[in-house]
Amino acid sequence: MNTSVFDHPWLGGLFSDAETAAIWAPERQLSHMLAFEAAWSRALGACGLFDATLAENAARAIEQATISPEALGTGTRADGVPVPALVEILKTIAPAEAVHKGATSQDVIDTALAMTLGETTGLFLARLDQLIATLTVLERRFGDNELTGRTRMQAAMPITVRDRVLSWRLPLDDHVARLQALRPRVEKVQIGGAAGDRSALGDKADAIVADVARALGLRPTEKAWHAMRDGIGEYASALSLISGTLGKIGQDIALMAQQGIDEIALSGGGGSSAMPHKSNPVLAELLVTLSRFNAAQLSGMHQALIHEQERSGAAWSLEWMILPQMAMATGRGLGAAIDLCGKVERMGTG
Numbered sequence: 569m570n571t572s573v574f575d576h577p578w579l580g581g582l583f584s585d586a587e588t589a590a591i592w593a594p595e596r597q598l599s600h601m602l603a604f605e606a607a608w609s610r611a612l613g614a615c616g617l618f619d620a621t622l623a624e625n626a627a628r629a630i631e632q633a634t635i636s637p638e639a640l641g642t643g644t645r646a647d648g649v650p651v652p653a654l655v656e657i658l659k660t661i662a663p664a665e666a667v668h669k670g671a672t673s674q675d676v677i678d679t680a681l682a683m684t685l686g687e688t689t690g691l692f693l694a695r696l697d698q699l700i701a702t703l704t705v706l707e708r709r710f711g712d713n714e715l716t717g718r719t720r721m722q723a724a725m726p727i728t729v730r731d732r733v734l735s736w737r738l739p740l741d742d743h744v745a746r747l748q749a750l751r752p753r754v755e756k757v758q759i760g761g762a763a764g765d766r767s768a769l770g771d772k773a774d775a776i777v778a779d780v781a782r783a784l785g786l787r788p789t790e791k792a793w794h795a796m797r798d799g800i801g802e803y804a805s806a807l808s809l810i811s812g813t814l815g816k817i818g819q820d821i822a823l824m825a826q827q828g829i830d831e832i833a834l835s836g837g838g839g840s841s842a843m844p845h846k847s848n849p850v851l852a853e854l855l856v857t858l859s860r861f862n863a864a865q866l867s868g869m870h871q872a873l874i875h876e877q878e879r880s881g882a883a884w885s886l887e888w889m890i891l892p893q894m895a896m897a898t899g900r901g902l903g904a905a906i907d908l909c910g911k912v913e914r915m916g917t918g
Contacts, residue, residue, distance in 0.1 A: 572893070574589065574893070574896045574897075574900075575589070582850075582854060583854075583858075583896075583897075583900055584896075584900065585896060585899040585900040585903050587691055587899065587903075588688070588691065588895055588896050588898075588899025588900065589896065589899075591684060591687045591688055591691065591895075592684060592688075592892045592895055592896065594637035595637060596684070597637075597680055597684065598635060598637050598640075598654075600679070600680035600683040600684060601650075601651070601654060601676050601677065601680045602630055602631065602633060602635070603631075603680075603683070603783075603784060604675070604676050604679045604680060604780070604784065605630050605654075605655075605658060605667065605668060605671075605676065606626075606627040606628075606630040606631045607627070607779070607780045607783035607784055608668065608671055608675075608780055609623045609624075609626040609627045609630065609662075609666050609667060610623055610624065610627045610779070610783065611775075611776045611779035611780045611783070612666070612669060612670065612772075612776060613626075613627075613666070614775075614779055615772040615775050615776050615779070616772070617669070617670070617769070617772060617776075618665060618666055618669070619666075622663050622665070622666045623666050625662070625663055625666070626662040626663045626666035626667055627662075629658075629661050629662035629663075630658055630661075630662055630667070633657075633658065633661055633662075635654070635657055639653070639657065640653045640654055643656075647673075648881055648885070649673040649674075649677065650673075650677075651668075651672075651673035651676045651677065652673065654676075655667060655668045669768075670761055670768035670769055671759070671761065672760065672761055672762050674758065674760070674792075674794050674879060674884070675758050675759050675760060675761070675792070678758035678793070678794070679757050679758045679759075679780075679784065679786070681800075682754060682755050682756055682757065682758065682786055683755075683784060683785075683786065685754045685755060685803060686751070686754075686755045686785070686786070688895055688899075689747050689750070689751060689755075691899065692747060692810070692898065692899065692902060693744060693747055693748070695899075695902035695903065695906060696740050696743055696744050696747075696810075696902065697744070698906050699740060699902060699905050699906050699909065700737060700740050700741065700744075702906055702909045702910055703733055703736055703737040703740075703909060704737065706729075706733055706909060706912055706915065707729070707730050707733050707734070707737070709915075710729045710733075710912075710914070710915040710916055711728060711729050711730035711733065712728055712729070712730065713728065713729045713915060713916025713917070714726055714727075714728060714729075714916055714917055715727050715728060715729055715731070715732060715831060715915075715916055715917060716831075716917065717731070728916075729915045729916045732820065733915075735816070736813070736816065736817045736820070739813040740813060743806070743809060743810045743813065746806045746809070747806060750799070750802060750803055750806060752787055753799040753802065754799045754800065754802075754803050755785075755786050755787060756781070756786055756787040756788070756789050756793070756799075757777060757780050757781040757784060757786045757787065757788060757789060758789070758792060758793060758794070759773075759776070759777050759780060759789070759792060760791070760792025760794050761792075763878050764791070764792040764794045764795070764878045764879065765792075766792065774788075777789065794875070794878060794879050795875035795876075795877065795878055795879060795880065796875075797872060797873050797875060797883070797887070798873065800869070800872075800887060800891070801869055801870055801872070801873045803891075804865070804866055804869035804870075804890070804891060804894055805866060805869075807862055807894045807895060807897075807898045808862040808863055808865070808866040808894070810898055810901070810902070811858055811859040811861075811862040811863070811897060811898050811901050812859050812862075812863065814855045814858070814859060814901040814902065814904075814905045815855050815856045815858065815859025815860065815901075816859075817852075817855060817905055817908075817909075818849075818851070818852040818853065818854065818855025818856045818859070818905070818908070819852070819855075819856050821834075821849060821852040821908065822849045822852040822853055822856070824915075825849045825852070830917075831915065831916065831917055832912060832914065832915050833912070833913040833914035833915075834849065834908070834911045834912060834913065835911045835913055836911055851904045851905075851907060851908040851911075852908060854900075854901075854904050855901055855904055855905060855908070858897045858898075858900060858901040858904075859901070861893075861897050862894050862897050862898065865890050865893060865894050865897075866894075868886060868889075868890045869886075869887065869890050869891065869894070871883070871886065872884070872886040872887045872890070
């Protein structure tokens with residue numbers, strides 16, 4: 569039963585975003601977890617913690633494994649995480665002594681998350697660039713046209729279309745810079761072992777961390793970040809900020825499209841079942857909704873910063889509930905904003 573608006577049978581038509589959904593799909597998450605387990609076995613073999621040939625055989629078996637996400641459901645219900653069930657399956661298809669030795673569930677899941685955030689950032693940066701380019705075209709086409717400047721919803725002084733569009737476009741450059749700056753803070757391998765101190769790895773810890781990070785395209789870390797979630801919280805903040813800028817664009821366009829103001833003309837507005845003459849600014853309204861959704865979710869992500877001692881089950885699983893939804897809302901917002909701004913046929917009053 570699909571109850572989330574992002575994959576609902578009909579609400580998904582408004583809220584869903586296929587590319588973002590593919591990145592956060594269970595199948596993709598599982599592929600990242602398997603990539604970690606394969607890289608882990610190879611790294612421990614390379615560092616001499618067990619036979620290198622055995623390690624390579626295990627890694628290859630893991631890479632070739634076909635596991636249904638549904639196969640992890642019962643185990644997750646019992647254990648609170650999917651990794652114990654995953655490891656049990658892997659030990660039936662690979663040399664058991666070369667699977668998961670010295671790692672913990674959080675190493676697997678958080679490293680998979682880091683890989684997911686890397687893919688998400690790549691998609692969002694590309695969309696931000698596309699939206700910036702689309703707004704630049706609007707500036708060139710309509711920038712010199714006159715608008716009535718409005719402060720506190722009241723008519724103020726004359727401005728140009730360029731003045732308003734710049735207030736939409738310039739924050740996007742800052743969002744690009746934020747996401748790029750965040751990459752090294754969130755795209756990093758998670759390796760800590762049972763208590764976060766990597767004690768099971770002995771003097772090979774640094775070499776193993778570097779090896780796994782290199783194999784997965786992530787940054788090595790000095791210490792496990794099991795209970796240090798500021799990077800994840802900062803990433804959620806960036807998503808909310810992006811959505812907020814998109815919401816401002818949507819709110820402005822919805823107001824500009826009001827009958828009697830008529831400062832913008834859009835192609836392909838939404839219809840009404842009761843009033844056929846209407847053309848509703850559906851995408852503009854959607855941007856406002858998604859912005860408010862992410863702003864509300866952000867407080868939950870900041871609650872999830874509070875991890876007691878070396879690991880928290882409660883705070884950690886709260887992230888699982890919230891962060892994917894924020895990513896979905898941001899991805900849909902970026903796609904909708906690009907679509908909306910591409911539908912502008914006229915801006916200005918003169």
